[in-house]
Amino acid sequence: MFTFQVMGGKSIRAIIETSRPEIFARVRETYLAHHRGATINPNSYFLRFPEKPDARIIALPAALRADGDADGGPAGDANGGPGDGTARTGTARTGVAGIKWIGSFPGNVAHNVPRASAVLLLNDLETGYPFACLEAAQISAARTAASAVLGAEQLHGSRTAGRLAVVGAGVISRNILEFFHALGWSFDRVAVHDRVEEYARKSAGHAGALGYRTSVHTTLAGAVDGADVVVLATTAATPYIVEPGALAPGQTVLNISLRDIGPELIAASHNVVDDVGHCLNAGTSPHLAVEKFGHRDFIDGTIAQLVLGELPLGPDKPRIFSPFGLGVLDLAVGHEVLRIGREDGRVQDVPDFFAEVERW
Structure with a gap:
């Protein structure tokens, strides 16, 4: 329950490069889950800066329930266990909550620096404890691209x-x-x-x-x-x-x-x-x-x-x-990348991240 892990952008990029069809399928699944009510996706929150009117940092909180749990029932994975990202077999997915915190500073482009930078925090749906932090500019770009190509396929x-x-x-x-x-x-x-x-x-x-x-x-x-x-x-x-x-x-x-x-x-x-x-x-x-x-x-x-x-x-x-960009897509793609990263040994453990794990 109290494990906390970190994934850096280079590892995430390497996983994305070999997993684009799987990410595309995950984005498609998540859109359908959102349609049937199996997500919680409140409005994004924009932090703006008067001295930089074109810049913003955006918070996208969201939750993706386990498959089939569209009625707001008990959180956790489809087997009743905690949704801590544990890989499962079969088609059902674990639920997950979290937030993407993404900066968009267009002025960066003039210095050949990417416009966007981001992190993604993933939370266990049973306890609320965060269990992973991922560099999310790569995840955000991948989910945006997968969404775009899905739109192209459906419209074209x-x-x-x-x-x-x-x-x-x-x-x-x-x-x-x-x-x-x-x-x-x-x-x-x-x-x-x-x-x-x-x-x-x-x-x-x-x-x-x-x-x-x-x-x-x-x-x-x-x-x-x-x-x-x-x-x-x-x-x-x-x-x-x-x-x-x-x-x-x-x-x-x-x-x-x-x-x-x-x-x-x-x-x-x-x-x-x-x-x-x-x-x-x-x-x-x-x-x-x-x-x-x-x-x-x-x-x-x-x-x-x-x-x-x-x-x-x-x-x-x-x-x-x-596509405005749904936070649940970041959760779904980030969760999938974390699962693959664990299998490939690309995830870093942070020992003793939580100072207190018992109330008394």
Whole structure:
């Protein structure tokens, strides 16, 4: 009960590199668990800084109950034991609670430092005691990428496309490219655009190393026009894709950075989100559209509904997936990475982390 363990980012990255299909499946499972009520996922809390208005540190608390325990019954794993991350056989999963604490400082990019840094704490559902701390920038990027590729698969309808447009050549889009590759996606071309051409060339070079034909575009339209799938992974704080017709009917748009698309374009598109209440918050493009038009009729539903076949989307409009980012995804992916890390001997024990383990 009182074991506490730590995993560093390099070990986590190594596990992710060999486990992307498993992480993708775990993200898919977790969306379905969230849909059936087997999660607790309150609103994220944003710590903002008046002197740095574009920067924030975000707390994402959440809990993922054991499979089948959607009614709020006793916590713990599916065998009645504590949810301390102990690996189990079969398809049922242990429950877990926790919090991701992630800093987003866009100014870092100018110094060639990643925008995001994070830690993930995992808690036992029976006692509330934390049992692990994981470097979570890698976990956050992996769950975001897996979510994006799941959205692409569901909205596009296959794992084959003509052109993939990548807008924003950073850590997130790099992870998305790696998940596309790991899941067997084929593209005729990967077109990359970034305001900094050097970053775009590096991203295109990475896509080329994965086996894709690539091109670098100095304009947004040059990358996006004619693309079957568009990835928006920028640090934009306000919409810049605002011109009518900027997105084409039937085009799949992964609105990963959430604030790139103007409210008029959102309202004129099919819109799928991860959680309606969460996504209509914090100045996202769908949130701005609700504020502008006074309704949410343009929201078709959630990614889980799409997976379950409950959202038929026509080819008459662009298809936009806007995942706000659910804390339960970080828990699920972090828990899975911890399980593999324990098996591989990549986890560090912290002896005597808790000073008192008995009341008297």
